Amino acid sequence: MSLNHAELVQANKAYTLASWQAQKEWNPISMVRGEGVYFWDADGKRYLDWSSQLINVNVGHGHPHVIRAIQEQAARLTYAYPGIATEPRARLGELLAEVAAAGQTSGAAGQTGGAADQTNRVGLNKAFFTLGGADAIENAMKMARLATGRQKIMARYRSFHGGTFGAMSAGGDPRRLANEPGVPWVVHIHDPYTYRSPLYRGRTAEEGDQALVDQIEETVLFEGPENVAAFLLEGYSGTSGIIQGGDVFWRGIQGLCDRYGILLIVDEVMSGFGRTGEWFGIDHYPAVRPDLVAMAKGLTSGYVPLGAVMVNEKVAGYFEDHVLWAGLTYSAHALACAAGIANIEVYRQEGLIERAREMGKVLRAGLLELAEKHEIVGEVRGTGLHQVIELVKDRGGQEPLSEFNQPLSRPMQAAAASLRQDGLSTFVRWNLIFCCPPLVITEAQIQEGLAMIDRALEAAEQLLAAEQQL
Ligand SMILES: Cc1ncc(COP(=O)(O)O)c(C=O)c1O
Structure with missing residues (x-):
């Protein structure tokens, strides 16, 4: 039995319960195989795993x-x-x-x-x-x-x-x-x-x-x-x-x-x-x-x-x-x-501990560059391959782009949708985007992910600007 993405999602929703959410809101990515920092859905779409699944697949997929x-x-x-x-x-x-x-x-x-x-x-x-x-x-x-x-x-x-x-x-x-x-x-x-x-x-x-x-x-x-x-x-x-x-x-x-x-x-x-x-x-x-x-x-x-x-x-x-x-x-x-x-x-x-330290510097430098470019980045936090960006409506006032413990605001939804569309899988929670890829990630793959985060921030900014004009 080999189901396509829509069939897999439908069957999962019909027979199983999803964690931490109302069931009708569950709109999962599907996954049929993984290799290194990538995984593929049942329609063959490739995702960059920017959160190591639940921040646990440290050695990467399919080792x-x-x-x-x-x-x-x-x-x-x-x-x-x-x-x-x-x-x-x-x-x-x-x-x-x-x-x-x-x-x-x-x-x-x-x-x-x-x-x-x-x-x-x-x-x-x-x-x-x-x-x-x-x-x-x-x-x-x-x-x-x-x-x-x-x-x-x-x-x-x-x-x-x-x-x-x-x-x-x-x-x-x-x-x-x-x-x-x-x-x-x-x-x-x-x-x-x-x-x-x-x-x-x-x-x-x-x-x-x-x-x-x-x-x-x-x-x-x-x-x-x-x-x-x-x-x-x-x-x-x-x-x-x-x-x-x-x-x-x-x-x-x-x-x-x-x-x-x-x-x-x-x-x-x-x-x-x-x-x-x-x-x-x-x-x-x-x-x-x-x-x-x-x-x-x-x-x-x-x-x-x-x-x-x-x-x-x-x-x-x-x-x-x-x-x-x-x-x-x-x-x-x-x-x-x-x-x-x-x-x-x-x-x-594979020296993965040292590698995480080195690649973490590359990731952090890239995130700090994005913070320079995008006003909505309030703070970049973390160390190694354990980083998060906190988004705000304006840097001076620090008002969160999405409220603590509330459903995602429309600009955050736009960021999440852009990431998914581009093929980047990670956690977008409240006003946070987590950046925690497998420790085997290369510099080129980090740049690939950062480019997708860049586009997601742009999408959020556009929506925020449109909301503020109303
Ligand atoms: C810091 C921390 N402790 C404990 C847990 C619970 O682990 P598990 O989901 O394997 O029960 C988690 C899960 O995300 C965690 O992040």
């Missing part, structure tokens, strides 16, 4: 090394229940311990700090495997609560940690609101949003970061430090709009953890595995020492679902003689672990 590893593992052993020891599980755990330690020697991002700062993830060497990001977060929160005997988790408003109940409550993204009340032990904190937060108004980014940390400390005191198990923070902010604090923010959070005995859970589900030009987003802040790190997405680049929580010696030590009250039928699935091993081999053999 032969990963496919071969999955095929070979499938022929040998696909599944063993989680109480059984297997080779792919052990090997992947070992590789993860290696890459988790790699950040300390990578000279990450030229942040300030001496020898004491070079210890950020020493001892993060045990992994608990899950099926994806949300359940990695669930289990990280569970472990932090068990290991500390405290109940509260503090997380940011502008964050997303997954669609299960606990993770959803922890995320502050508006997707949380429809499922409230969620779990009662999450406390939300404000964001290092230099571009819009009132806390940063009239302050430098560093002063704003400090004011925010002071405010967070006050919140910790109001909540009772003895009740706070952990901070849960994305290592590098993602779908909320890549709103990332600076060194002062991150050092401040580490200081609060140290002062009040609070654990730090870093969510690397999106920012892990080279996305930001480092193994993990948090590598940009060498002074930070996570106790637990959640990962998924780039762990297998989506070839097989898999997530993990890595824990340091302090947390692992607690569970040496206390029961780890956590488990999943598909934990440490052999096929998924084989896909994870193959991905890490690809990252290493």
Whole structure:
């Protein structure tokens, strides 16, 4: 059976439900095969994958090394229940311990700090495997609560940690609101949003970061430090709009953890595995020492679902003689672990982490050029191949081109339509356009994508100008 695009969409809509939207509004692109940074729909139209699907296909589509590893593992052993020891599980755990330690020697991002700062993830060497990001977060929160005997988790408003109940409550993204009340032990904190937060108004980014940390400390005191198990923070902010604090923010959070005995859970589900030009987003802040790190997405680049929580010696030590009250039928699935091993081999053999750093500079330079040309670009944010542009009606007033948590405005719709028409697939959310291609992207392919973004910005500007004349 080989359906064309219209037939495929019709059949998908008839028999399946789509995430995060009213069903009648679902108007998907179809996809029948992918290669590198491109994929093709059922009518043969080619798309440049500018968001690595859900910011997870880091090694690109159809990578032969990963496919071969999955095929070979499938022929040998696909599944063993989680109480059984297997080779792919052990090997992947070992590789993860290696890459988790790699950040300390990578000279990450030229942040300030001496020898004491070079210890950020020493001892993060045990992994608990899950099926994806949300359940990695669930289990990280569970472990932090068990290991500390405290109940509260503090997380940011502008964050997303997954669609299960606990993770959803922890995320502050508006997707949380429809499922409230969620779990009662999450406390939300404000964001290092230099571009819009009132806390940063009239302050430098560093002063704003400090004011925010002071405010967070006050919140910790109001909540009772003895009740706070952990901070849960994305290592590098993602779908909320890549709103990332600076060194002062991150050092401040580490200081609060140290002062009040609070654990730090870093969510690397999106920012892990080279996305930001480092193994993990948090590598940009060498002074930070996570106790637990959640990962998924780039762990297998989506070839097989898999997530993990890595824990340091302090947390692992607690569970040496206390029961780890956590488990999943598909934990440490052999096929998924084989896909994870193959991905890490690809990252290493092809130098994809360094490549993301270099190509990220090309992407960022191109986006900054577009910002020069188009008044509607308010800010370009991000690092590596993890970039976003925030669009505004006018640069001085910073009025968003589309409102937070509202349907897309007509100019944003025009931008989205232009991208799709041109053959560029990415996320257009509120007033944001995400630019997060697979790490294998070349300079020429980046230029190809930038030309399409240029046309989309023009389309949005034309519509905005027409609206303003009315
Ligand atoms: C930072 C972050 N954490 C967790 C998740 C949830 O991951 P999953 O969709 O695999 O459950 C996501 C998904 O986008 C994410 O971006």
